[in-house]
Each structure stands twice: as structure tokens, then as C-alpha cells.
Amino acid sequence: MSTKHSKVPNRMQRCVVITAAGGPEVLQMQARQIPQPVAGEVLIRVKAAGINRHDCNQRGRGTNPVQSDIPGLEVAGVVEAVGEDAGGVEPGMAVCALVDGGGYAEYAIASSALVFPVPDAIDMAGAASLPEAAFTAWYNLFSVAGLKQGESVLIHGGTSGVGVFAIQMLRALGHPVYATCGSDAKCAAAEALGASLAVNYRTQAFDAAVTGRIGREIDVVLDMSAGVHMQANLEALAYRGRIVHLSSGAGAALHTPLALIMKKEARITGSLMRPLPLPEKAAVARMLKTAVWPHIGAAIKPQVAHVLPLNEAAEAHRLMEQGNHIGKIVLRVA
Numbered sequence: 001m002s003t004k005h006s007k008v009p010n011r012m013q014r015c016v017v018i019t020a021a022g023g024p025e026v027l028q029m030q031a032r033q034i035p036q037p038v039a040g041e042v043l044i045r046v047k048a049a050g051i052n053r054h055d056c057n058q059r060g061r062g063t064n065p066v067q068s069d070i071p072g073l074e075v076a077g078v079v080e081a082v083g084e085d086a087g088g089v090e091p092g093m094a095v096c097a098l099v100d101g102g103g104y105a106e107y108a109i110a111s112s113a114l115v116f117p118v119p120d121a122i123d124m125a126g127a128a129s130l131p132e133a134a135f136t137a138w139y140n141l142f143s144v145a146g147l148k149q150g151e152s153v154l155i156h157g158g159t160s161g162v163g164v165f166a167i168q169m170l171r172a173l174g175h176p177v178y179a180t181c182g183s184d185a186k187c188a189a190a191e192a193l194g195a196s197l198a199v200n201y202r203t204q205a206f207d208a209a210v211t212g213r214i215g216r217e218i219d220v221v222l223d224m225s226a227g228v229h230m231q232a233n234l235e236a237l238a239y240r241g242r243i244v245h246l247s248s249g250a251g252a253a254l255h256t257p258l259a260l261i262m263k264k265e266a267r268i269t270g271s272l273m274r275p276l277p278l279p280e281k282a283a284v285a286r287m288l289k290t291a292v293w294p295h296i297g298a299a300i301k302p303q304v305a306h307v308l309p310l311n312e313a314a315e316a317h318r319l320m321e322q323g324n325h326i327g328k329i330v331l332r333v334a
């Protein structure tokens, strides 16, 4: 196996490791061997790494033998080396990528199929905030829910990292989009991003508020509330609508009114992005490159709430778990 590279050192001095199951304090900086790209992979010198709720959950569970003990599902940086069959990705390219762990580090491996160019107008922190939200939004809305041209979407968690991307993407692609959020300030932000209406679910019944305002029901609900909105989701749902769950919280179960499911022929589903087989992730990447990437920097702008240095990863997790952020939290690595 051969690799194309500039001069790659053997060791990186800084990566953040989950040292035990626990709170943010279990994240510790370590030196590590730099991983080497095999066929179909690229090695990225990381400039910025996005933080996702998944990273906090992984930290809480602790390490396992299958996943890297270095968290991080998305990075932006410069390609340092490539394995064989890297699909046209070359050393020196500025890229962002979905990675299977290992993102909170000076160097990370990505499948070349999951690498995107960084548009000129976007800085590295902004670029690092895009991949996980883009894959999650596209896959769940179009592949899992089968969203069709012109159908409407209601997003719970409109100012989450996923939500700020999904709202802009849906608007850019011509879908009516609505949101719920946990505060008036978050609702204002969701509307500024393109939601036609954002409802504070803590102070208002969102099903009546949304359907009352628009005069019809919603085709697809994207839900990260761990099932708490089940009844109201079904009330707001159109005939043959779909509800897609992104979060099971701490092992939540659904208590569903069967009569409403039957009356509406509702489909209730959900997915997990990380274990999705690579060919399916690659298919999503191809769709994103064609349909969504041309809008990046224009109709779809990165929404970065906080940028912290890599050695403050624990603080970044605290910020995420406090839940006041609007948009993404990103680590600056270089």
C-alpha cells in the first residue's frame, strides 16, 4: 500500500481522550501515534473540530472496544496524506469531513467518500460545523422520511446544531419549515434562519400554534425531544405524515395513541447515523455535494455559537450540556 503525503510526523502531541465514563473532566489531553490512511482514506491535519451531543453521550458511557476513545465526528483542515483510491482527494486540499470518531485531535482519518471542499467564503471553524448536521438532516429527512418536493417540515430543537442547518437547507430547497425551541430567544433565532414560525414549546401548545397559523398539518416532523412530544406530534401531523426520531434520550419509550396513528396512517421512525454502512453514507455525501454544497456560504451559512481551543474540550462539553447555545460549538485545533 502506498500513500501520497507531505512530511507526516509519527506522533501528534495533542488529542483529547475519553479516559473513563463520566463528566467533562474525564476528557484529557494525550500524545498519540498519528493514524495512517489505508486505501480509500485520507489523513487530515485538523484545524477545527465540531462538537456534537453524541460526543457528550459517548463520554458519559465511556470507551468501548469498537469506537475510538478520541471523540469527534466532524473536522475541517488540510489533507496531509492520502491512501490509494482516494477519489481525487489530494494532499494540500482544504476540506471538511464526517469522521468515525477521532476528531478532537491534530490529525484525523476520514473516508475519502465523506470529504467535502471548504467553500471560499467559509472559515475552518464554520466548515467543521457542517458535516454531521448536513448528513443527519439529509439522511433523516430525505432517505428515512422520504420528504417530497414542497412538503412541510417541523423541527424540534430548531437552534440545535442539526436544527440550524436543517432550517436553512430546507428553505434553500423550497420546503416550508417550522420549528419549536425551548426559549423565546431561540425561537427568534430559528425564525431569523428561515423558519416561517418557531414556537416556544415551554409556553405554548405547538401543535395548535403551528397548524392554526398555517391552516394545514405537517408532512414530516424531525424530533430530538426523546419522545416527549409524541401526542402533539401526531395531532400536528398530516395524513400519511412521518415522524423521525433522532434521540432516545436516556432510553425513552414511546406512548402512542394508536387511534391517531391509524387515522393518519402515520409512520414513526428514527435512525442512527454513526453505524450507517459506509456505502450509504457515501450516497448521502454525493447527494449533499450536488444539492446542498452549492448553497453553502450563500443560503446556508455556518452558525457557530462558540469556538474554544482544543485544550478546553471539557468546557465545550459543559456548554453543550447547559443547552443555551444557538448553533454549533467548535474546537480550534491549530
Ligand SMILES: NC(=O)c1ccc[n+]([C@@H]2O[C@H](COP(=O)([O-])OP(=O)(O)OC[C@H]3O[C@@H](n4cnc5c(N)ncnc54)[C@H](OP(=O)(O)O)[C@@H]3O)[C@@H](O)[C@H]2O)c1
Pocket: 051, 052, 053, 054, 132, 136, 156, 157, 158, 159, 160, 161, 162, 163, 180, 181, 182, 183, 186, 224, 225, 226, 245, 246, 247, 249, 271, 272, 273, 274, 320, 323, 327
Ligand atoms: N440519530 C442520529 O444519528 C443523530 C445524529 C446527530 C444528532 N442526533 C441528535 O440530534 C440532537 C441534536 O444534536 P446536536 O449535536 O445538534 O445537539 P445540540 O446542539 O445540543 O441540540 C440539542 C437540542 O435539543 C433540544 N432538546 C429537546 N429536548 C431535549 C432534551 N431532553 N435534552 C437535551 N436537549 C433537548 C434542545 O433545544 P431546546 O432548548 O430548544 O429544547 C437542545 O438545544 C441530539 O439529540 C443528538 O443526539 C442524532
